[in-house]
Amino acid sequence: GAVVSQHPSRVICKSGTSVKIECRSLDFQATTMFWYRQFPKQSLMLMATSNEGSKATYEQGVEKDKFLINHASLTLSTLTVTSAHPEDSSFYICSAIIQSQADSYNEQFFGPGTRLTVL
């Protein structure tokens, strides 16, 4: 299957700083990428849908000024957690859909996730 990478896999930062997480589709083009967050023992929660070349669509309750998403190319989307606080500590996972099968959720490929810890 297609490969989606995330960098970094783990990050620890101080409260008030900003952290950038990268999501790359390595062997396919993805017009649409998704960002999820997973708290311990909870389900994956969709934060936003990122479309190449346009503004991201955020889910209700997700602060767009705090979680900045940029999808500048067909293979890269970034999530920046601005002014991070301890309650932002979580597991962040991105996923990407193969361009030619945008309606097929069978072809949603997930990255390995990024563990963010805010001290």
Next chain:
Amino acid sequence: DQQVKQNSPSLSVQEGRISILNCDYTNSMFDYFLWYKKYPAEGPTFLISISSIKDKNEDGRFTVFLNKSAKHLSLHIVPSQPGDSAVYFCAAKGYKLTFGKGTLLTVNP
């Protein structure tokens, strides 16, 4: 309000036996259901899916059953293998994927 529920956080079965993972949903507008498998430190990987117009889909050792009237689906793995040990997420598709909390399956040799 959790629209997709996996009420069993964990399940332990013996190798060779059947594993049955359950999932309940509340939104009748969901039109597609998927199961994902997740190993530690990896992202979820797609396992099997079923359209809301069907009641069964089979792929090798994996079978998904859908009972629309009960808003319930289940994943059957038979025979279970130690390599199947992972967290299994049920997901339902509306305008987005909504995930359950997952069930940790442990298959003992």
